[in-house]
Amino acid sequence: MINKLWGFFIIVGILFTLLMGNIESLNDTILTSATSGVNMVLDLLPIIVLWSGIMKIAEESGLLKRVGNFVKPVLSKLFPSLKKDSKALGYITSNIVANAMGLGSAATPFGLKAMEEMQKENENKDEATDAMITFLVLNTSGVTIVPTTVIALRLMHHSNNPEEIIITAILATLVSSIAGLTLDYFRRRKRK
Amino acid sequence: MNTISKMIIPLFVLFVIFYGFRRKVTIYDTFLEGAKEGLITVFHIFPSILAMVFAINIFLNSHLLETIFSLASPILQKISLPLEILPMAFVRPISGTASLAIMNEIFTNFGPDSFVGRLASTIQGCTDTTIYVLALYFGSVKINKTRYALSTGLFADFVGIIASFILVRLIFG
Incomplete structure (x- = not known):
């Protein structure tokens, strides 16, 4: 999938730019995108390193397991293939809670740890498991309760009520998460 | 809040x-x-981020999306869909920064409390950079075969966009 998508972006992008005759901007894009990639990693680096450290404490102290236990009844229904005491459940919970609070960048390290834990239980190392797909569907359908960036931007543009969109965002998120999880459920069952 | x-x-x-x-x-x-x-x-994860940024930049800077949408604008006006929202919705799965930049433009041109402004805010809040997230997360554990992950994720985003449109109409009129 990523294979095809990656090729598609590059091939279509270059061909269309050439067609429109913007050779100079194309050169610019190719030469500078490595730098913007590095900048992106540099933005992520301190956050991931810091939160991995803090989360290690949560893991060693047993906190992560306790949080996982707390939401287990709900989560284990969504992730039937994960073992009940799986560390992945704890990380999935942390990721979703951080995402819901609009702390996207703090959520990433938890998500990466969750993937790592699920990969340990994966028998076919280059293929996604059911649990991974459910997790990513849940994650990307965006369980956002407080869209912090959007509110900040609305405030900047002198909105009369920057927070008013929280209601519509929560409801829309609910609809999209349920739609995504339902489709995921049927596709998972169809395979068996 | x-x-x-x-x-x-x-x-x-x-x-x-x-x-x-x-x-x-x-x-x-x-x-x-x-x-x-x-x-x-x-x-x-460094190589997968670099690879994705490279491909996405080439694609976005080709302005293919803008060209397609300007061609399709007569049809869109008929179904009373604000044209400005489409590039944002399409860019959203691949780049959070790019979709925020478009939303910023919408706020500048129409104001955050306009219908388009509220719609853009809601869509931004209920969707995610699905393609980027999948590339990053699967890349981190070296998984190539992602099965039905992408289409399910994009389907959820699509439903979210439609729901946003209906909800903003219903709640804010």
Whole structure:
């Protein structure tokens, strides 16, 4: 999938730019995108390193397991293939809670740890498991309760009520998460 | 709302450290151990981020999307869909920065409290950079065969966009 998508972006992008005759901007894009990639990693680096450290404490102290236990009844229904005491459940919970609070960048390290834990239980190392797909569907359908960036931007543009969109965002998120999880459920069952 | 979300991170850190301390975990050494693991994670995801940024930049800077939407604008006006929202919706799965930039433009041109402004805010809040997230997460554990992950994720985003349109109409009129 990523294979095809990656090729598609590059091939279509270059061909269309050439067609429109913007050779100079194309050169610019190719030469500078490595730098913007590095900048992106540099933005992520301190956050991931810091939160991995803090989360290690949560893991060693047993906190992560306790949080996982707390939401287990709900989560284990969504992730039937994960073992009940799986560390992945704890990380999935942390990721979703951080995402819901609009702390996207703090959520990433938890998500990466969750993937790592699920990969340990994966028998076919280059293929996604059911649990991974459910997790990513849940994650990307965006369980956002407080869209912090959007509110900040609305405030900047002198909105009369920057927070008013929280209601519509929560409801829309609910609809999209349920739609995504339902489709995921049927596709998972169809395979068996 | 804002103060609550500002309190979450400090309280979380406080709680984790306090809990670890009470459970007699060697917090400093454990932190270093975890941080080292984090560094390895970054090392592993670096190539996939670089690869994705490279491809996405080439695609976005070709302005193919803008060209397609300007061609399709007569049809879109008929179904009373605000044209400005489409490039944002299409860019959203691949780049958070790019879709925020488009939303900023919508706010400047129409105001955040206009129909398009509210719609853009809602869509931004209920969707995610699905393609980027999948590339990053699957890349970090070296998974190539992603099965039905992408189409399911994009389907959820699509439903979210339609729901946003209906909800903003219903709630704000």
